[in-house]
Amino acid sequence: MDRRSILIVDTGPIWELVLYRAVKELGFANLKRDLTHFSSLKAYENCGNFLSAFGKKTTSASVVAELYHQIRETEQKGRPQLWELVYEEFRNMSMDEDVVRLLDMEPDLIAKYGPIDVSLLEIARRNLGRRPVILTLDSHLHAECKKAQISAELLIEVCNPLSD
Amino acid sequence: MENYEAILPFNPTYPDLLELRGKIAEYVAEFIANNSRTLPRHYTMHHFWKEYAETFRDYFDGFAETKHYNVRGKTRELLAISEQLKADLEALRLTLVREYDIPAAPIEPPRNTPSETVLPRPR
Numbered sequence: 001m002d003r004r005s006i007l008i009v010d011t012g013p014i015w016e017l018v019l020y021r022a023v024k025e026l027g028f029a030n031l032k033r034d035l036t037h038f039s040s041l042k043a044y045e046n047c048g049n050f051l052s053a054f055g056k057k058t059t060s061a062s063v064v065a066e067l068y069h070q071i072r073e074t075e076q077k078g079r080p081q082l083w084e085l086v087y088e089e090f091r092n093m094s095m096d097e098d099v100v101r102l103l104d105m106e107p108d109l110i111a112k113y114g115p116i117d118v119s120l121l122e123i124a125r126r127n128l129g130r131r132p133v134i135l136t137l138d139s140h141l142h143a144e145c146k147k148a149q150i151s152a153e154l155l156i157e158v159c160n161p162l163s164d
Numbered sequence: 165m166e167n168y169e170a171i172l173p174f175n176p177t178y179p180d181l182l183e184l185r186g187k188i189a190e191y192v193a194e195f196i197a198n199n200s201r202t203l204p205r206h207y208t209m210h211h212f213w214k215e216y217a218e219t220f221r222d223y224f225d226g227f228a229e230t231k232h233y234n235v236r237g238k239t240r241e242l243l244a245i246s247e248q249l250k251a252d253l254e255a256l257r258l259t260l261v262r263e264y265d266i267p268a269a270p271i272e273p274p275r276n277t278p279s280e281t282v283l284p285r286p287r
Contacts, residue, residue, distance in 0.1 A: 092209065
């Protein structure tokens, strides 16, 4: 992957990064069952390698809202620490954030895929000159990207590359 | 930074840190304080820290575990004082309730509903 490419990150991979640290560093054992992709250090490192190959990483403001919903489903007393991890991940991986207004998105697509997926597709569309790649764990979004001729990677494949 | 920038041409996978330039010292201080000897690979500062963490070894030593004993001890003391204060206030409250024969004010319930306390949400 070229460092000039831009990576657009969906909620799932970010949440997985946060969960991994919450389990490993904070000892939030209850969240371990939510950790679906980073089942090993190797899987986590493979994802890290993939992410580090991109010079620019961004996400959508809608993704941040979805992270809020994820965190709301956890025990109240641990939520501030989970938010701290979200902030640290964003800061440490130099994550950018784009806002896509509802009125800039096609109503038909919103009805079909929801504002989060459509906002990611829109960010990709805005950055076509920078060879955008969407990272998700959602196979429906992945399929839709392929249909729209936008590069996309599934987190499961990133964590377990064929070469391993 | 100059050293890092000098090795960039020989390490094409290393990111340039131009956007972080003014914050490098802040990051380094944070890594030292958090005893972060290595960083995850997806962090922008991963390669920088891999190259230069060792040069800050003396500072790491200053933050060795033993140096924190005092802080940890004081933290425990403060927690104990806080718990005791809570218990004392509760006792005073009950004394006043009895002394003046007034109904005890309800204690505010936690804001979260029972469903929110369940971990985690099924996917």
